[in-house]
Amino acid sequence: MRHFDYQSGDLHAEQVPLSRIAAEVGTPVYVYSSATLERHYRVFADSFEGLDTLVAYSVKANSNIAVLQTLAQLGAGADVVSGGELARALIAGIPGERIVFSGVGKTRAEMSAALDANIHVFNVESLPELHALNAVALSKGVQAPVAFRVNPDVSAGGHEKISTGKKENKFGIGWSRAEAAYAEAAALPGIEIVGVDVHIGSQIDALAPFEAAIRKVVGLIGRLRDQGHRIHLFDIGGGLGIPYGGNSRTPPLPADYGALVRRLTRDLDVQMVFEPGRMIAGNSGVLLSEVLYVKEGEDRHFLIIDAAMNDLLRPALYDAWHDVEPVHAPSPDAASQAYDIVGPICESGDTFAKARDLPPLSAGDLIVFHSAGAYGAAQSSQYNTRPLVPEVMVRGDAYRVIRERPTIADMLKTERLPDWPD
Known part of the structure; x- marks a missing residue:
């Protein structure tokens, strides 16, 4: 609406x-209509009522601090991809413990600022990034909470420039290398493994890609736990589309998306993290x-x-x-x-x-x-x-x-x- x-x-x-x-x-x-912002956030969040969830609004969709403050007052967290977005979220009143830091090119200065803000989790997208984060964390005498963004090779998104989950995309750790990456992270003293992250695209207008990605990650979480990793967070990313008009397809309702997530993750015993942006704004x-x-x-x-x-x-x-x-x-x-x-x-x-x-x-x-x-x-x-x-x-x-x-x-x-x- x-x-x-x-x-x-x-x-x-x-x-x-x-x-x-x-x-x-x-x-x-x-x-902007504040009533629409508020309604869309509530509709999305209410789809997961009763679950342990963090709805981390994707700041890149609309980063105005008044928009962020409006959502913060409803309990929203933030998914940020730069030091500037981190600063915006904090200024808008989103506490660090509700902030997720994503992105393939985090600088050491950005990592340092995020550690100072005591953010919820870093979504790490490469081994070089992992080692840089380990060094920054050790220099501060802390551990960085980490979830690897894994790339499930699932095609989604209405345009090639907003599909992010295929193996040829720049995002995330390759599926075949994910378990080795977790083993490498477990040996680093500045890293605390907390979860798994996946994000397959944007403006997704069907539930099937979400189901395929979730099923793959649920299996991965089971294997990682068998290998001794403490996995208590599953960041499913964002991507749920909106109706733009014209010949575009009508995306699934948040309630249907929520029902899918509940069905596939009900036995996981994890906090579910979501990163909606377009769907809210x-x-x-x-x-x-x-x-x-x-x-x-x-x-x-x-x-x-x-x-x-x-x-x-x-x-x-x-x-x-x-x-x-x-x-x-x-x-x-x-x-x-x-x-x-x-x-x-x-x-x-x-x-x-x-x-x-x-x-x-x-x-x-x-x-x-x-x-x-x-x-x-x-x-x-x-x-x-x-x-x-x-x-x-x-x-x-x-x-x-x-x-x-x-x-x-x-x-x-x-x-x-x-x-x-x-």
Whole structure:
């Protein structure tokens, strides 16, 4: 469920008209519904009620500290992949004991900061990383809690760039090498083995890949315990998809996913760790944009808007579909027009949609891209020296700006003209 609906002919976020936000904050702008964030977290967490679980929200999906704080207040943990994300989670009020540190390229400085924060577990993805973590932990006189991310060679994810569980992907320890990796870790004095981690992809729209991965890991946990390892944590990762519209398949409900996990892990006696990101944040946000020009091409109509690929990268990067709606509801008998929706950046890839049917639109009209709460603002950049898009959070009939739009001066103040010697 997303709290973006037409009221009296105008699209609202909860009880706030999007046209009001456009007028007062400007466009393009991301708008998030706190009610949607909260509902999606609860729906997911409630699927595992009664189990020993940690729902560690995947910060990379949407890392705004106001989003993190909203989820922290509901009991969420955090899955982080950088020192910066770790800092964001701590600032937002997520304690270290509810933080999981993932990622293939952790630096020693990041490891040190995570140990200082007393995080829940490091998801280790290679033997060189393991030995670096051991050295950092020994330098601090502590042990680092570790789960190896194992790669079960299970194909999942709606696009090759978001599939992470195949043997050719860069992530995790190869399945055939997993038991040897645990044996090597057990000999290191700075390492405490606590669990097993797996993450097979993103935007997964079926339960079968999850079942295949879980069954393989359950068998691995049994073998590791037989070899003397104390395994009391199973991090199943994230990946459950959301409905984006268009021709995309409808993913399983969290309740069905929860039932699958319960059935397959009920005899394991482990803490289950989940890393949902998109499922919680995706449909909580929209990108609000204004039409700059309507351009008549030789064989198509172009809707040129003030948002660009640097603001919402997913269509250019993944050929992703986002439902598009006008902010002002069309009349029931309005004709439709096929538009190519494009931004102002000088690249052909700056295209959000092709031949998308919409009511006739004119310069000054407002449109929204739905399902933009995950991997929207988080992937934005200042390409073409375009300011980062502001972010707004709505609660009921009020809104707050939670990231300001920088000025050009703000963007340039970190740069320097070199003072070369004569």
